[in-house]
Amino acid sequence: MTTAAIDPELLKRGGLALDVDGPRATITLARPEVLNAQTPLTWEALRAIGESLPPEVRVVVVRGAGRAFSAGLDRRFFAAPEVDGQPGITGLAALSDEEADTTIAAFQMGFSWLREPARLTVAAVQGHAIGAGFQLALACDLRIVADDVQFCMAETGLGIVPDLGGTYPLVHAVGYARAVDICLSGRRVGADEAVAIGLALRAVPAAELDAAVDASVASLVAAPPKAAAETLGLLAGVAEGTDPAAALAAERAAQLRRIRSLAAGEG
Structure with a gap:
């Protein structure tokens, strides 16, 4: 395995590990002693990974250690205006609207x-996936979960928003009604329910x-x-709301690109 061209110190400070093995990259949240709690440096390191992955990477697995x-x-970010040079909740409140918007956009x-x-992403989720952990899992295309998983969108109950x-x-x-229930109640969603409502692919x-996860990745990268x-x-x-006519047009254009590529011997 190799590591993509990214500052190893940023990975360490962000609490992440990265392995690249041919078409697969694995990002591991690597702070098990604090249940892989995230910081803004985690999000900075995630962004840097996205910018540095080589083009041959076709699937990214996101997992947590422990x-x-x-x-x-x-x-710590709920209690202090600044931690590790990054703004906490109260620190964000003290910024101007423009500065706060720019800061949160960088987090996102x-x-x-x-x-x-450009590539498929898979979250391998065990145990707690709370708040930012839930949102990181949701950022991936697919979620495969352990039977002990507990999803929870805790932000609203803390007086903030996801x-x-x-x-x-x-x-x-999961649809609007279920999303309302999950976010406003802050309740835990276990493995069986997650699969039943479409939140997870399988448990x-x-x-x-x-x-x-390994088996799923192998099958997903089998296609050209x-x-x-x-x-x-x-x-x-x-998924983003393309209307049926536009979807048909997109299919025609994509197919023509593929046929021409195959005819040219480009695979």
Whole structure:
């Protein structure tokens, strides 16, 4: 395995590990002693990973070390205006509207690239996936979960809102009514319910999570890369609300690109 061209110190400070093995990259939240709690440096490191992955990477797996995927935002950021040179909740409140908007937009970029159709992204989720942890899992195309998973959107109950891009994929995954229930109640969503409502692709025993993800990744990268990328683009367009006529037009254009590429011997 190799590491993509990214500052190893940023990865360390962000609490992440990165491995790239051919068409697969694995991002590991690597602070198990605090249940992989996230900080703004985590999001900065995630953004840097998205910008540095080599083009041959076709699938990205996001996982957490230890017994939890991620328990959400590091609690220090709720209590102090600044931690590790990054603004906390009260620090954001003291910024101007423009500065705060720019700062939060930069945080969001650590998550948003995971939904780009250039590559498939899979969250392997065990234990707690709370707040920012839930939103990180939601940023991925697919979620495969352990039978001990506990999803929770805790932000609203804390007096804030989900602001790392989680509302859009949550509504698309489970529908508006269920999203309202999950966000406003702050209740836990376990494995069986997550699969039943479309939040997770499948649930497996915790001891089998890594093997299940490996098997899924192997099947998902079996398709020819360019055809897979075009198909992901088509599906993403539909998910974002492309109307039927536009979807048909996009299919025609994508197919023509593929036929011409194949005719030219480009694969």
